[in-house]
Amino acid sequence: MASQETLIHRFWRHVFEKSHRPAFLVKNRRPLGEPILIGGGPMHAPHVYVPKREPYVALTFEDAGVLVAEIVNFLRQCGFKRGDKAAILAWNKPEWVWTDLAIQTMGGVTVPIYPNSNGEAVDYILANSGATFLFGDSSEQLAKVSPDAPVKKFLLNEPIINLADYEAQAPSRKEYSILTRNLLLEIEQVVKGDHRNAILAGALASITRSDPATIIYTSGSTGRPKGVVLTHGNIASACETLSETAFQFNEEDVALSYLPLAHVYERVDGNALTLWNAIPSAYCSPEEVGDVLPVVKPTMLIGVPAVWRKMKDKIDKKLVAETGVKGKLVAWALKQDKPGFCRWLADQLVFKKVRAGMGGRLRIVMSGGAAISSDILNFFNLVGIKLLEGYGMTETSGGVIVNTPTANKVGTVGKVVSNVLIKVVPREADLDKPNTGVLWMKNKFEHGPIFSGYLGLPEENAKSFDAEGYFCSGDVVQIVDGDYVAIRGRAKRQFKTDQGKYVSPDDVEKAFDGESIVGFMVPIGDGLPFVSALVFVNQLTAKDHLKAKGITAPTGQDAAAFYASHPEIVKLIEQAKETANKKLQRWETVKKVTILPVEATVANGLLTPTLKIRAEEAMKRYKSEIEAMYKK
Incomplete structure (x- = not known):
């Protein structure tokens, strides 16, 4: 499939070609094992030992393939077909991703909804997108939908309820149905390029990069959320380019996913990118990040400025609380911002412990979603965590301008990726500032990362694209030092x-x-x-x-x-x-x-x-x- 490969095809290729490689780290819902009686006799009561299991269970790509196939068959039995739209209203968890992959395997379109949305927002997105299926992670989430909405509602784990023990161990072959086994056999043939007998996997065999994969809604900070239609090609192109430029993965990498998967940043720059490169991911809520970091020990972590600021404040508070000799040592270490022996010594005595509290292995660390203060970037760089800033939008399938470990300029969002063209159009307010204006972007090649239009908004689309096909970002930027891009704010603000x-x-x-x-x-x-x-x-x-x-x-x-x-x-x-x-x-x-x-x-x-x-x-x-x- 070479250049026409999509994320869903690539996932299934991993299932069969990298079957034993870890794909998902699932929270262990049974952290304690069966009690074991030790010792004991006529004069002594036995000691009860309760072994602790690992807090996360590693599921392989083969395991994930079984779970996704089960969800595919559930969808088929419920009447889901190619082109249908299914919404997901849930917090981050592996089941979210498996459901998304199953929807795409069926040739459907996933519509993510922020889990903290109110009922009015949920009803609007369901109606606007035309979604006829909804998966929620609780009955409370499903209850947000109006009773008369024409939507079939299911709990997120309902399709795999028979494999519920996947949260403590890998699913057994005895547990899944003959239909699932047959589906997996067909998918394996499709992945190999043989589509002749694709009946159960017929939709997967026909998916191309031109087909829609998801409709992601903007946050609606200035009005009604707009549905951004992203194709399989948009997402695949984003993954390909970021893998070549910003992220250099290896087999030791592990990602931690905690930002809402309804946001393009986590959905593409996080989840899709790690799946593309066969990197295992663990999942938790934003509130759990501090506790999970030292457990999972991720190498990849992405975040928004608010998250990085909260982390910085927490670390700052802990360091400043030190008194006596330790307090003086911390105060000295925080001043060692120049390379050399003193910086190395500060790292060994102070900053190494800071990194250990965050798992000790972070090396791919990105900030996006909004502008971040240079103070925060400099702080993390000081403690030995190279936090890089990038820029992207829902409409660009996530990051399209990025700083990299080898080309990083604090105060900018980096350089434009290779498959995107830009132009900077000055306004009256920008005439006295060199190389400043509104950022417009377009795909350099067919099936690039930039979308083709909003769902059902022809007038908005006409305003958003010019005659050359450039999309107006609405952001004011300045080109500095040749090809670095600095964000100067929203034009309309x-x-x-x-x-x-x-x-x-x-x-x-x-x-x-x-x-x-x-x-x-x-x-x-x-x-x-x-x-x-x-x-x-x-x-x-x-x-x-x-x-x-x-x-x-x-x-x-x-x-x-x-x-x-x-x-x-x-x-x-x-x-x-x-x-x-x-x-x-x-x-x-x-x-x-x-x-x-x-x-x-x-x-x-x-x-x-x-x-x-x-x-x-x-x-x-x-x-x-x-x-x-x-x-x-």
Whole structure:
């Protein structure tokens, strides 16, 4: 299949050609073995020993093939056919991936939905996409769907319930059906290029790179989510190019997946890429990452800036807590940012232990999804974890501009990958800045990573593509040092003050990125005399700060209002503002802030499912607070 191979064909090739290679690390639901009686006699009671099993069970590609084949047969028995759409509403877990692979094996289209979506959002995506099947990881998830929705609903593990012990050991051949065995035999022939007897595997035999593989919905930070149709070719091209440029895998690699698989970043740059290269993955929730890292010891970890900042703050807090000689050693080590003996010594005495807490093997570490502060990048690089920044969109099948271990420039998102062409189109606001403008992109070859259009939105598609086929990213970029790309913000978010100065809210937010007391912020200033901001307090940082001073904060709904008005927290926010302003141009500096007495969450509509602030929604809700900042 050479250049026309798709991810689903490649997965099945791994099943038969790399059958004994680990493919998935599954959480062991039976971590304790059967009790064993040791010793004992007339005078002594026996000692009961309960052996501990490994926390994760390694399933091979052969095992995974059996599980996916079982789901394929379940789908067929339920009436699923080529071209049908099936949605998945679940947190990260191997069953999510197996269901996705089964849907694609049937020639269907997977529609991922963020697991923290509310019922209205779920109903919208199901109706807009035309999905007729829905798999959820709990009855609560399935209950989000309107009772009258024309959708068949199933629990995620329902198709493989007879193989439930896969969570403690590999599935036995005795457990799966004759139909599954026959399907596997057919698929093996299809993988070898023999399609003559493909009855059960007929859909797989006919899949090409032109066929749709998934519809991924944008987060909807500025309106209704849009359905991005990605083909098998889009995903395969992304995997091929990233494997050649950004990621150099080997047989010792292991990935940890925790970001929502409904997001293109985890779906393609994480999951698809590791499957493409036959790299095993473990799965956990974002809250479990800290505990799982030293257990799984991954070599690959991708994250968004909010995750990396949280990790940095946690490590910082632990290091700063050291006292006495250890405290002095840590303070000295954090200053050793130049190569040489002192840096090596700091690594041996301090930073090596930091890396051990994260498993000790991380080497492929990427940040994407939003701009990240150089402070965070420099911190991880200091402790010996080379965190690289990249850029991509749902519409580009994930990363298309990346820094690599051999070509990395902090402050940029790297260089454009080889199968994408770009052009930079200046606007009025960019005329005084060299090599700056809106980024447009197109595929260099057929079946590249960039999509062909949004689902059912012809007018939006007409606006998004120009006559040459270039797609408008909506991001303002600057080309620096020849071919590195630096992101300068979203074009539609930039505003002009009444002094005629253009301001990028992204730059302002980035300046505050190292200030842990600031959870989220919304810069204001369009047509106004100066820049101000709405600020949401990081409640964990606030709680720790007050606790250190002997002050107990309330919990629950009262916490946000307490923090917003507490003098200590107000002082911290003011200090954060002063520090951030030193990184900004004079006209960009934030003159006033309003600390809001609420927590920004997905549930109250102030955050997107990808945990980005809904700036327009915040400005609409807190219009009076904004007006108050500009009253003389």
